[in-house]
Amino acid sequence: MKIAVLSGKGGTGKTLISVNLAAAASPSVYIDCDVEEPNGRLFFKPSDIKTEEISVVIPRLEEERCIECRKCVDFCRFNALAFIKNKPYVFPEVCHSCAGCILLCPADALTEKKKVIGEIQSGWSDQVSVITGVLNTGEETGEPIIKKLIGYANNETDHPVFIDCPPGSACIVMESIKDADFCVLAAEPTVFGVSNLQMVVELVRLFEKKHGVVLNKCLDGDNPAEQFCLENDVPILGKIPYDAGLGHLNANGDIAVTVSDEYHALFRNLLDAVIREAGV
Secondary structure, eight states: OEEEEEOSSTTSSHHHHHHHHHHHTOSEEEEEOOTTSOOHHHHHOOEEEEEEEEEEEEEEEOGGGOOOOOHHHHHOTTOOEEEETTEEEEOGGGOOOOOHHHHHOTTOOEEEEEEEEEEEEEEEETTEEEEEEEEOTTOSOOHHHHHHHHHHHHHOOSSOEEEEOOSSSSHHHHHHHTTOSEEEEEEOSSHHHHHHHHHHHHHHHHTTOOEEEEEEEEOSSOOHHHHHHHHTTOOEEEEEEOOHHHHHHHHTTOOHHHHOHHHHHHHHHHHHHHHHHHTO
């Protein structure tokens, strides 16, 4: 079973939830698709790390072959090519590696060039396989890394997989959840939190994914996120209290379920709720 954990913005507890669910379910697989800021590894502290470079293809101009037809420039919808001083100029930072310009060039003046955009780190933490995507600073998109990570997730058949998604609802989030069996949505108990929750609820419903919400940082009194769930028929999987003890553990990079019976029971119950809602 592949469980994706996502949220409308950063800081809602997405990694807290995914890390502790993976630890509570061990043996399991934790995959960090938040490639711009992957911090699940700070909790698991994996050992025996193996690294795999991830690269994309960008065009390289062979000037002596160019016939100045501009077909490549006119073709590129991402404006990764410009015609400067009678020759195409490549902007690799905005190239989406579709290779269309290479295929289209009538003079074979554009060839393939590999560009490393990041890496995947794989290691172990007790009985949890920890797989982390890392996007190099300054790169435009981590989608190729996430596609590779989801490939690992799809190849896992023996243990549950927990996918720590990027925040928001952009293309990289869609790539992270497209093959998930269930989506866990992390939500904060504020009006702003409701706005972000609504965004990811619309996304998972667009993808027709089974889903439920974890209400994080809960206090006594009104909870706008809970009210939104009740009004919109969104299953509530559980609540995590606004707790200084849990905050300290999280700030210190500790996995709560491994150091506290109380938190182990909380996340174990949450995992059971996910399994029930997923119908597994």
